[in-house]
Amino acid sequence: AQSVTQLGSHVSVSEGALVLLRCNYSSSVPPYLFWYVQYPNQGLQLLLKYTSAATLVKGINGFEAEFKKSETSFHLTKPSAHMSDAAEYFCAVSSPEYGNKLVFGAGTILRVKS
């Protein structure tokens, strides 16, 4: 079975500060990992994905994430937060053994203060 835990349902940062959103996964097989962003009243947009190539993955809008197998983590970071980054972020896992069914975490709402 696969599962995802996102630590912190709400994260608040000041504009220009580091953004760190935490994601830990559980998978009995090598996983593929994804970060999606959801703006109010919209669907999900892919930020980045890890598919067993480089462990440090760069995505859109300046976000990046590092796959750490020993820690079963895939935390999302951005060096400098912008007001437009305020949204809900979801970490998700899939694997070939489970097709491309995505298993999502509960989400983290990011608030950016001016």
Added chain:
Amino acid sequence: DAGVTQSPTHLIKTRGQQVTLRCSPKSGHDTVSWYQQALGQGPQFIFQYYEEEERQRGNFPDRFSGHQFPNYSSELNVNALLLGDSALYLCASSPTGSGGSADTEAFFGQGTRLTVV
């Protein structure tokens, strides 16, 4: 490219009624998945269609059923609606030839907000 389109955007139904939600995948995509996102939660996988057949199914009762048409569009049907079925229903499509490749990006629609009263 219109992306993934879903209709309707909002819907209010009464307990016990039936509802049909519709999804048109992104151009060139042949795999469609449906997810339920309850308020304050992450999306939960309902089922996936490929080549007009249900490929995978999540832990949802038989009241939830679907269909995929030859043009790859899809419908989600929910019978005997319960208050707990109130949620945002998301459709996601994947590129042609993926057939279930787990590393393929899924493109999501904006969802249908279903309220059961």
